[in-house]
Amino acid sequence: MHTVYLSLGSNIGDKQAYLQDAVSLLGQNTAILIDKKSKFYQTSPVGGVEQDDFVNMALKISTTLEPTNLLEFIHEIEAQLNRVRKIHWGPRTIDIDILFYGNEQIFENDLIVPHKEVFNRLFVLVPLLEVLEQDFPYEQQVKQAIEKLKDTEQEVVEIPAQKPARKRIEHAVREILSAVGENPEREGLLETPERVAKMYEEILSSQKLTQFEEYKLFKIEKTAQDQTILIKDIPFYSMCEHHMLPFFGKANVAYIPKDGNIIGLSKIPRLVNYVSHKLSVQENITRDIAEILNDILEPKGVAVVVEARHMCVEMRGVKKGNSQTKTSFFMGEFEENRETRLEFLESLN
Numbered sequence: 001m002h003t004v005y006l007s008l009g010s011n012i013g014d015k016q017a018y019l020q021d022a023v024s025l026l027g028q029n030t031a032i033l034i035d036k037k038s039k040f041y042q043t044s045p046v047g048g049v050e051q052d053d054f055v056n057m058a059l060k061i062s063t064t065l066e067p068t069n070l071l072e073f074i075h076e077i078e079a080q081l082n083r084v085r086k087i088h089w090g091p092r093t094i095d096i097d098i099l100f101y102g103n104e105q106i107f108e109n110d111l112i113v114p115h116k117e118v119f120n121r122l123f124v125l126v127p128l129l130e131v132l133e134q135d136f137p138y139e140q141q142v143k144q145a146i147e148k149l150k151d152t153e154q155e156v157v158e159i160p161a162q163k164p165a166r167k168r169i170e171h172a173v174r175e176i177l178s179a180v181g182e183n184p185e186r187e188g189l190l191e192t193p194e195r196v197a198k199m200y201e202e203i204l205s206s207q208k209l210t211q212f213e214e215y216k217l218f219k220i221e222k223t224a225q226d227q228t229i230l231i232k233d234i235p236f237y238s239m240c241e242h243h244m245l246p247f248f249g250k251a252n253v254a255y256i257p258k259d260g261n262i263i264g265l266s267k268i269p270r271l272v273n274y275v276s277h278k279l280s281v282q283e284n285i286t287r288d289i290a291e292i293l294n295d296i297l298e299p300k301g302v303a304v305v306v307e308a309r310h311m312c313v314e315m316r317g318v319k320k321g322n323s324q325t326k327t328s329f330f331m332g333e334f335e336e337n338r339e340t341r342l343e344f345l346e347s348l349n
């Protein structure tokens, strides 16, 4: 077994939840033992990129994985937690760096160990010192580097560990139940907090995702005329961000391919699910389906029409039962060419 020290950081979304998810995914690998976890620290961003504060932590692990296999597994976890590399040292849902791999010196193109910045970053050093084993060869160097960086503007503040998201939702549901005059301990409600927490994970499954990736593109013979590809009546369910009540209905999505580029037909309903499985409003769902499809395919045109019933209109307030809300969003030829747009709208009847 090799003793390895990792630094973890996140500054997008539910930062601690991303760190907790990363630790649990690391621990699920039978070749990895999590020996010690540091506390969580709120830290000011280092590296000159204007961005949100990070939450950082460090881990001491024992592993049979060789360095490159460990790095490969780390990259898989980062991908699973929707890490998107846009700006060097920029914002990220999760970043996991190998700081030390035993006493080994590693110089490979995508892996330098000890990590090249380890002694320049207080957000790494403070959590690392917490998990360092006694007589670790670099222990003195870590302590000296902390002393040296203490008076810089690098802020590292310990913060309390938040409960995992599901536990926080269960607690909140119990609070709501008692606040509306219910007894959360009564027979019918005992498991309700847990059921609601599980339900939110399912119906808000896109909430933490940062980009739609479930698609496959194909190339077809460039057709003689620019045919419109329409997927009609795609059922969807979402939750309105104003009252956290369901709204649901059907989405109609059309596009005109350019240069024979098409998307797998099943991927459009998946895109509708990706866009709708988060707190939103119907206008944003309609626009997001169109804009994401347009970004992926760069077609000649995209058209989306969504029709839905809103429980926030039917169950409360104006209480207008069975009313349908229709929203549309057109891009490219569907926006510029009235005839193309009308032809699409007629095809929905």
Ligand SMILES: Nc1nc2c(c(=O)[nH]1)N=C([C@H](O)[C@H](O)COP(=O)(O)OP(=O)(O)OP(=O)(O)O)CN2
Pocket: 008, 009, 010, 043, 044, 045, 046, 047, 053, 054, 056, 085, 087, 088, 089, 090, 095, 097, 117, 123
């Ligand atoms: N307060 C913090 N500031 C910064 C953090 C952090 O976690 N807390 N992280 C970074 C870096 O983006 C991150 O540490 C990765 O840096 P590094 O391993 O040195 O280089 P990469 O090749 O992984 O950088 P990419 O961004 O992935 O290209 C900056 N500040």
